[in-house]
Amino acid sequence: MGQSHSSAPQVVLMGLDSAGKSTLLSRLLTGQVMETSPTIGFNVGTLYLDKKTSLTLWDIGGQKRMRPSWKFFLDDCEALVFVVDSSEPARMPEARKALQKVLGDERLRGIPLMVLANKKDLPHSLTIREVSNQLDLQSYKDRLWEVQACSALKGLGLQQAFVSISKRIKKS
Ligand code: G3D
Numbered sequence: 001m002g003q004s005h006s007s008a009p010q011v012v013l014m015g016l017d018s019a020g021k022s023t024l025l026s027r028l029l030t031g032q033v034m035e036t037s038p039t040i041g042f043n044v045g046t047l048y049l050d051k052k053t054s055l056t057l058w059d060i061g062g063q064k065r066m067r068p069s070w071k072f073f074l075d076d077c078e079a080l081v082f083v084v085d086s087s088e089p090a091r092m093p094e095a096r097k098a099l100q101k102v103l104g105d106e107r108l109r110g111i112p113l114m115v116l117a118n119k120k121d122l123p124h125s126l127t128i129r130e131v132s133n134q135l136d137l138q139s140y141k142d143r144l145w146e147v148q149a150c151s152a153l154k155g156l157g158l159q160q161a162f163v164s165i166s167k168r169i170k171k172s
Contacts, residue, residue, distance in 0.1 A: 008046055011058070012073050015116075019085045020085060021083050023152040024150075028047050042058055045057055049166055053166050080103070080114070083118050086118060086122075086149065109142070114146055144172065
């Protein structure tokens with residue numbers, strides 16, 4: 001990697017377990033060596049969108065036991081990407097609570113939120129509107145938020161989503 005992690009805006013990837021975060025990160029960073037932060041053990045990699053634009057992506061997991069360590073990432077975080085499995089409506093209430101909890105953190109105040117409605121390749125996956133309703137996104141009035149459908153498995157919708165995140169970071 002030609003650029004150090006610290007120079008690119010830091011984007012934190014969150015979501016419940018099985019939402020597809022690792023699949024997404026490895027799909028986006030294909031051909032790159034994925035690093036694991038030795039101190040904390042999370043996956044990190046730099047996504048190059050064009051010659052001038054890169055983002056450092058941190059996959060900080062979703063498992064309950066990891067949640068206490070989320071706080072280490074929030075200080076420098078410039079955008080939050082929250083990944084949900086849109087084929088699992090039953091887990092939306094749990095996802096809504098996890099999102100609400102993390103966005104309640106003072107350090108994330110005002111930063112843009114991108115919700116990725118992942119697994120759109122599966123039949124009967126929730127629409128963008130359904131995901132935004134179930135996560136109660138309308139209640140977040142103090143930040144820009146957006147929902148994009150994607151398939152980490154098939155590599156659909158990812159590039160657009162991260163280009164959009166990068167634009168929002170530049171604006172904010
Ligand atoms: P996590 O890192 O958020 O815990 P993973 O999630 O990336 O490990 O993905 C969990 C499972 O969902 C994996 O299946 C993975 O292949 C699958 N998955 C991830 N993204 C997609 C997608 O866009 N479409 C479909 N159909 N499946 C996806 P396994 O079977 O390995 O558990």
